Amino acid sequence: MLYNEYEEYKRLFSVDCTIFGYEEDKLKLLFFKRRIEPCKGKWSLLGGWVRKNEASEDAAQRVLLDLTGLDNVFQEQVYTFSKPDRDPGGEVLTVEYYALIKIDNRINEIVEKNGASWFELNQLPELIFDHNELIERALDKIRKKANNELFGKHLLPEKFTITNLRQLYNEIFQTRFDPGNFRKKVLSLGVLEKLDEKDMSESRKGAFYYRFKENKELTYTMPIFKRAININN
Amino acid sequence: MLYNEYEEYKRLFSVDCTIFGYEEDKLKLLFFKRRIEPCKGKWSLLGGWVRKNEASEDAAQRVLLDLTGLDNVFQEQVYTFSKPDRDPGGEVLTVEYYALIKIDNRINEIVEKNGASWFELNQLPELIFDHNELIERALDKIRKKANNELFGKHLLPEKFTITNLRQLYNEIFQTRFDPGNFRKKVLSLGVLEKLDEKDMSESRKGAFYYRFKENKELTYTMPIFKRAININN
């Protein structure tokens, strides 16, 4: 290790995960009761130490696996926080990731067992440290993402109706998209595949299920919904 | 320091700066000859260790000040790299920032004295480690930024012509914007202020100088140039 000879300063290195889930037409965030001092017992994002010989993205996957039992969760880096006084427990540097999860009963059991809880977007609790800022950044990130590509693959079930997708977008942007226009726009993107099956639970007529096409590049270079952007900020 | 009792692992903590400058209608990047092993003497981004009791953004400003003499440089965080084997010298975590600089003679003297050199976008040298990836990410970031707000305040001189601004955009997106349409769009945004003075060096008729209005929010929520996005990706 070449750099050791200089006796350079090293810092505690952690990750925080902002976990989004979707259930019953609601976008939710997962918080944990903190297990160590300081602020033990308060609500916080899922966090953990990065280990020797580990990348932060792998550490984030590891803590996700530990606390939700989920493997191979979709995640993206959000931002890195390193103000020396952000954590009263010491100088800690944190790389933030957001993760997207399909909520189901199995998850909810594990979640409960670990003292964690889902919160809706408009009912967020007070969080430790700068975690409220972390959430803002993560929200910002997924809004931009949902604006530039058709978003939902990692939050919706395999098959879903256009209305389901619209509800998700309504949640993300906290607005109401026009059903007709939303449908036309979304289908024009050519990334969805229509199935033969119908969902009969929401209407007499029934709504066809769709799914994301395999191997389809989802990224566009242009905002999908103008209206969304205006809401976004 | 609460966390010390656990004897948690700590990591070497550094910053890298991707420095953009603009001179003679060319967008340029600043690279340095690396001064320590490994890869001593090879071209690299400006980097430095983060110190105890320092935030990464402050460390980035500090190394910029040290090597360019510039204070208060505009910068934004780009991404954080932490794969344990990315630096052959040891496990180092790096937070990347990009910085925007108005090139002038004073800068260029200091730059030369420090064994640094400006490179045009299409003539980048080979760089150490993953620094080529870092540059891609920084470029991506400023392209997105230039797409969502009127960009150039930190790269152009105080007063500039619309043609100057268009050249900058041409460089950023490696394309050619239509002079008439570019002018109309840019002026419609209402963030530029027309001066009485003309630049007579580029044409017989002369072109009016403009400057960015003070205290104007520059961020939009919508792409400024559709064409730019298409080029962008």
Next chain:
DNA sequence: GCAAAAGTGTTAGGACTACACCCATGG
């Protein structure tokens, strides 16, 4: 007057919004 950049005007096409209007079907 000519060249060359600055700056303005015009037109066709595309995309989005708002909203009217069918469709299918369980009750």
Next chain:
DNA sequence: CCATGGGTGTAGTCCTAACACTTTTGC
């Protein structure tokens, strides 16, 4: 047959790309 969400059609508006055109002035 009716209420309800699913789904389609359309007119008006706004934005943009392309490009023709006018302006200014040193030579």
